[in-house]
Amino acid sequence: MAVKVMIPTPLRQYAGTRDAVEVEAGTVGEALTGLISQHNDLRKHLFTDEGKLRSFVNIYLNDEDIRYLQKDQTPLHDNDVLSIVPSIAGGMALRCICS
Amino acid sequence: LLKLAPQHVDAIRHHGERDYPAECCGILLGHVDGGQKVVAEVVALRNLRHDPQRAQELLPLEEPGRESERNRFLIDPRDQLRAEKDARARQLDVLGYYHSHPDHPARPSEYDREHAWPWYSYVILSVEQGTARDLNSWVLAGDRSRFDREAVEIENP
Numbered sequence: 001m002a003v004k005v006m007i008p009t010p011l012r013q014y015a016g017t018r019d020a021v022e023v024e025a026g027t028v029g030e031a032l033t034g035l036i037s038q039h040n041d042l043r044k045h046l047f048t049d050e051g052k053l054r055s056f057v058n059i060y061l062n063d064e065d066i067r068y069l070q071k072d073q074t075p076l077h078d079n080d081v082l083s084i085v086p087s088i089a090g091g092m093a094l095r096c097i098c099s
Numbered sequence: 100l101l102k103l104a105p106q107h108v109d110a111i112r113h114h115g116e117r118d119y120p121a122e123c124c125g126i127l128l129g130h131v132d133g134g135q136k137v138v139a140e141v142v143a144l145r146n147l148r149h150d151p152q153r154a155q156e157l158l159p160l161e162e163p164g165r166e167s168e169r170n171r172f173l174i175d176p177r178d179q180l181r182a183e184k185d186a187r188a189r190q191l192d193v194l195g196y197y198h199s200h201p202d203h204p205a206r207p208s209e210y211d212r213e214h215a216w217p218w219y220s221y222v223i224l225s226v227e228q229g230t231a232r233d234l235n236s237w238v239l240a241g242d243r244s245r246f247d248r249e250a251v252e253i254e255n256p
Contacts, residue, residue: 010218058176092200093172093208
């Protein structure tokens, strides 16, 4: 299946400055592998050293979080759109690390 | 450099005061012009830490007893995806995010750093006793070791 992976702005520098990458894949897991094989610099931002998706990286298939589908086994169809959505979180603490 | 119009700053300050003593959050949309980030729109988003169960599913807290919407924020990825799609449809980019530090300085915390992404602008507003005070912007260093202060210019477009 030909699917499109949407790249968020901070990761575009690791994807040849593109905002979207086309890959051929049957499942979400294959699509992510395909993406990494085209743009290897993305790997460390999306996956841990053990090859697991980082906890603060969300993958959406069209408008659904793959967490609530079949995760990386979720099947894909032609023209599906995958979005990489970084978790945006923060808050205050006692120690400041600013320069 | 992050360029904001006075009404953007007002919107962020009002949001921070409205949601005090909880942390507020939102998204900065705009475009990049010669290395400068020019904000076109500020969109207030809901702090998902008000819904502890769902927030915990998405990004678990280490000490839920000590951490809440008063000292943590999380943007619902669904809200973010919607904002990003809406921005793309209008040829705008997500430039960064803002959040408030109730009764705390407008400086990033260790928790902020651990959860930050490079490139984005992180605007932090301090709200003391319900009144908005300092507003600063920060960008994560490429090696993730620290935040660097980003210059903010406030002027009418």
